[in-house]
Structures are given as structure tokens and as C-alpha cells.
Amino acid sequence: MKIAVDAMGGDYAPDAIVEGVVMAAAGLPEQVTIVLVGRQSIVQALLTKYGADARTNIECVQAEDIIDMGEHPTKALSQKPNSSIGVGFKLLKDRQVQAFCSAGNTGAMHVGALFSVKAIEGVIRPCIAGFVPQITGGHAVMLDIGANADCKPEMLAQFGEIGSIYAQYTFGIDRPRVALMNIGHEEQKGSLVAQAAHQLLKDNRRINFIGNIEGGDFFAGKTDVIVTDGFTGNTLFKLGESFYGLAKERGITDAFIDQTNYESVGGSPILGVHGNVIIAHGISSPLAIRNMISLAIRQVESDAYTKIAQALS
Amino acid sequence: MKIAVDAMGGDYAPDAIVEGVVMAAAGLPEQVTIVLVGRQSIVQALLTKYGADARTNIECVQAEDIIDMGEHPTKALSQKPNSSIGVGFKLLKDRQVQAFCSAGNTGAMHVGALFSVKAIEGVIRPCIAGFVPQITGGHAVMLDIGANADCKPEMLAQFGEIGSIYAQYTFGIDRPRVALMNIGHEEQKGSLVAQAAHQLLKDNRRINFIGNIEGGDFFAGKTDVIVTDGFTGNTLFKLGESFYGLAKERGITDAFIDQTNYESVGGSPILGVHGNVIIAHGISSPLAIRNMISLAIRQVESDAYTKIAQALS
Numbered sequence: 001m002k003i004a005v006d007a008m009g010g011d012y013a014p015d016a017i018v019e020g021v022v023m024a025a026a027g028l029p030e031q032v033t034i035v036l037v038g039r040q041s042i043v044q045a046l047l048t049k050y051g052a053d054a055r056t057n058i059e060c061v062q063a064e065d066i067i068d069m070g071e072h073p074t075k076a077l078s079q080k081p082n083s084s085i086g087v088g089f090k091l092l093k094d095r096q097v098q099a100f101c102s103a104g105n106t107g108a109m110h111v112g113a114l115f116s117v118k119a120i121e122g123v124i125r126p127c128i129a130g131f132v133p134q135i136t137g138g139h140a141v142m143l144d145i146g147a148n149a150d151c152k153p154e155m156l157a158q159f160g161e162i163g164s165i166y167a168q169y170t171f172g173i174d175r176p177r178v179a180l181m182n183i184g185h186e187e188q189k190g191s192l193v194a195q196a197a198h199q200l201l202k203d204n205r206r207i208n209f210i211g212n213i214e215g216g217d218f219f220a221g222k223t224d225v226i227v228t229d230g231f232t233g234n235t236l237f238k239l240g241e242s243f244y245g246l247a248k249e250r251g252i253t254d255a256f257i258d259q260t261n262y263e264s265v266g267g268s269p270i271l272g273v274h275g276n277v278i279i280a281h282g283i284s285s286p287l288a289i290r291n292m293i294s295l296a297i298r299q300v301e302s303d304a305y306t307k308i309a310q311a312l313s
Numbered sequence: 314m315k316i317a318v319d320a321m322g323g324d325y326a327p328d329a330i331v332e333g334v335v336m337a338a339a340g341l342p343e344q345v346t347i348v349l350v351g352r353q354s355i356v357q358a359l360l361t362k363y364g365a366d367a368r369t370n371i372e373c374v375q376a377e378d379i380i381d382m383g384e385h386p387t388k389a390l391s392q393k394p395n396s397s398i399g400v401g402f403k404l405l406k407d408r409q410v411q412a413f414c415s416a417g418n419t420g421a422m423h424v425g426a427l428f429s430v431k432a433i434e435g436v437i438r439p440c441i442a443g444f445v446p447q448i449t450g451g452h453a454v455m456l457d458i459g460a461n462a463d464c465k466p467e468m469l470a471q472f473g474e475i476g477s478i479y480a481q482y483t484f485g486i487d488r489p490r491v492a493l494m495n496i497g498h499e500e501q502k503g504s505l506v507a508q509a510a511h512q513l514l515k516d517n518r519r520i521n522f523i524g525n526i527e528g529g530d531f532f533a534g535k536t537d538v539i540v541t542d543g544f545t546g547n548t549l550f551k552l553g554e555s556f557y558g559l560a561k562e563r564g565i566t567d568a569f570i571d572q573t574n575y576e577s578v579g580g581s582p583i584l585g586v587h588g589n590v591i592i593a594h595g596i597s598s599p600l601a602i603r604n605m606i607s608l609a610i611r612q613v614e615s616d617a618y619t620k621i622a623q624a625l626s
Binding site: 135146149150181182183189190191192194214215216217218219220230231232234235236237238239240241242243245246247249250252254256257 | 448459462463494495496502503504505507527528529530531532533543544545547548549550551552553554555556558559560562563565567569570
């Protein structure tokens, strides 16, 4: 299994990325190799700096260009085919790697996924999933957390199905509970879109829909999948993540609150495309990168995207 | 000044309400009287139970009926004019009291406000404001937190103006900073509604619009007013409030996190109507009721709703 990592993407790239990859490499299963994509002279120097050993479960692939965080995704990808993101997606499309991860330009990662491995047939819109730690243990999969600010009811209903399959295969949860984020528990509550989505989710016999949850249920362990539009999902996810920083600032250390730290999972998969694409926070630290690689391995092993394709096509 | 309180509304009414009123009465400014609206036999017995003194800064007004939490607002109000909510709004409409507060049926409070004191001319839709503690001290006013699940850009823009006036007069903030909750700091980010609202807020010279904030900025002290639709606002507000319960469960005591407890402010005003109407959590404790009364007094003193009416008409 090969996991490609964009060495050049992220606010602290390439340093933090290479350091995180070296951390991950020290504990990799034997069959896994990490492929660092980026400027080889820089990457090699950093591998030496961070003491990567000679066992070579890290490979390097040259990519001369870099897509900056602020660049227009579509324009940048077409003008810079030799960027680390461009080359990473080429490797993924050609099945030379089984996953591609980057802490770089999120828009470019999203567009790159759509242009290279492409959306699964039957998927209305691919989305980004976030992992929300639950007080009862484990994580709930929340989708969408930002790819689609405006959602139709049919999209939300499909997020429920995609999230259910993902939770089943990647987290090993039997009949995952699926809930709709809403502003009341009763089915007639909420925006017009939420009301219509509730009915579609309720009518879908392939999922275990348990009804609405509210913002106060975010960490409560009531559900395995949280369905929401990318606007609500993004704001909630970022507020949830901010608990860690706030607690840290106040000198509070707590095992559960520590899990709200973005670093603890390290990445968010794009779901609904024909491949494993994982995006990380721009501010990703070496620890976040290491954990993102663990997530990528888990996703490759679970083969969730194939299961999603089988269910929806 | 007279503040009417619904004795019968709330999950722990009438006990918790009367206890809270007695707590508040012990520390009231001389010119303030609380008017308890509800079944007099019950209310009088509870006043005795909680040791209300004979100084009589608590008055009672009889209301035989009760609107239950689950009742249909419009139907209940028209069928039960002698309910505590019905009588409370009659007192407010007749200017016999300067504010009306209830922890009862939120929908009935909203509809009652629209039917009695009515929306201010020029207000597209009244909304509910929540108070978000800020790490830098004080609170930001967030609106809407649940009255309007679906909002047009013009509504969001008006929330910005209403919130700005409220923060100025009730909190004494000069040129309050107004921010739009969004999924990116750049002005082209977000849903179609958020993008359009951003432009309207930017073009409004009567407010100090500072741009977008994200979910991670919720407690950050970056703004005095948070503009959002009632769907996003409700879910964010409830997630923010859950921080307190989560910390408490984990044995964490912290002065800032304690402020995320709903009890610390105790109430949420309906803004955009011709009067001071404050709704509280159904689960309101005596402490929450006491703090809601403090908020009501502050609102009456600031005369914010008249200032809003002057600005918008």
C-alpha cells in the first residue's frame, strides 16, 4: 500500500510535513510506504534533518511547482500540472498510490479530486467529512463540513447514506446511527431544507435514521453519523475544535477535550469520489500529519469508497 | 418599573420560577417591582414557601390557564386568553408592565409578541438574540438564534443593524463591531445568502461591519455582534452552551467556561418588536430566572427597542 503525501502544502510545509511523515514511518505496518511529493532537493534535505532511516518505507516523487494557499483552485491546477497537488492526483489516478493527502489549498484538493479520480456515479455532490469525538468514545462522522455551503434536501439525504457506509466500513460500526443536525427534535422543525431532508432520510430503508439532533448533542454520543449542510457543518466543526484551544489557554488538560484538537485525527476525507483523498488543516503540525497518515491507511484498508460506489450506482 | 414574569412557564415551573423571583426581589433596585403572572393560590403558597418578605416588591396577577410546552402557539394563544402568557402580553400591551419574561412555550412567546406589542415598522422579521461570552470579557450579541430558520440576505443585514443598536444601548458599547458568521474570512466565501448579506452589511454606513468570522471565533472576542440565520445560530449557540455541561461532567471548574452556562444570562430577548420580551430556557433554574430579571431591568433602562424603532422607521 502506498500513501502519497503532499510535502509542499500547508502553512508549515515542507518542514512540518516531512517531520510528520518521518514520525509516521517509524510506526508503519510493513506493507505501507509513504510517497512524499514535492521538490526533491528540499524533501531529501529534510528527511536527513529529521533522521529518516534507510529502511526506505519513504519514497520521493519529484514535483517542481507549488500551489499556494490563496490561489484559485481550477486555474492553479490547470496552470501547474507539475505542482505537488497536480502530481499527487496523477499518482492517485494512475493507481500508483492508494491515497493522496495534503494540508495545502483545500479548494485545489477538492477540484483535483473531481478532475482526476472523479465523483462516483450517482453522487450528487462529493463532500468533506469531519470526525467529532463523542463523550461515549470514538467519533461521529459529520458531513458535509464545508464543500457545499448550499445544499438541497437530496444532497443531505445522500450524505446520510455515504456517512453510514463510511462509518460501517472504516470504523467497523454495525448499522451506524444516522442523525440530522437540526434546531429541534421534532420532525417538522427546522429550515425548509432540513424538514425535507428529514423525510428523505426517514424513508431511506438502507440507513438507520434516528431523527434530529441539536447543537447541544454534538459531543453527546447519540449518533455515529451527523448529517448537515456544509455551512452549518463548517461553523459547528470549527467551534467544536476551538474547545481544545480555549481549554489549553485556560490551563485545562482533559482527555476528552484534548480529542477536540484537530491534530488528534489530523485529516478530513473527501467522500463521494473514486479514491482516498484526505485534506488536512493548513496549520497542520507533524503530529497532525502522522495521524492523517493513520487515517489514510485505515481508509485504504476499509475500501470505503468502493463500498460507497457499489451502494450508489 | 414593573417586570412581569410568567410563573407557570418552564419545565420546573411554578416552583423554580417563584424561587428565582424571590432571589431577584432580595436585590432589586427600589423602583423595580416584579409582577408574577399565574394561578394565585399556587403562586402565593410558593411565595410563602420561599420566604418572600412583606416589603412587597413582588405583585401578583391572576391567570387561570397554562399554555403547555408542546401546544401549538397560535392555537393555544387564541384559545387561552387567560393563560399566564396571554395575560402577561396583555399587561405589556397595556403598558402596565415594561417587560414580560417567560421560560414557557417559546413559540407562544414569539407569536404573543407579534400579536400584542407587534413588530416594529420596517422590521422584516423579529428575531431572538443570544449572548455569547467572550474570552476578552463581556458578551457578543448573536442574532438570530432560532426564530427564523430560513433567512434572506436582507434579514441578515437588518439583524446586523438591530444587534448593533442593542449592543450600543444595552451594553454601552460605542460603535459595536458587527461580524457575519461564515465559513471563511474572505468576502466571496459562504452560502449564496451569506455572500449577499456580506455585501449589504458592508454597504451599511450605520454599522461598524468588520467582515466575516468563523465558528472558531465564537468565543474569541473579535466582535460585539454576530449576525447569522436562525438555523446556524441555534445550532452554534446550543453547542457553545454545551461546553459548560461537558466541563462540569469532567470535573472542570473554570470562570470562563462557567459563563457558557445558560444560567449566567438566563434569557434571550425577542428583538424587533415594540416592547421588552424575554424568553428563557425551558429548563430554567431559580438562578437563571434571577439573571433573566436582571437582563430585563437592563433592557428597560436602556430603552433599546425604542432606539431600534427610531433607527428603522
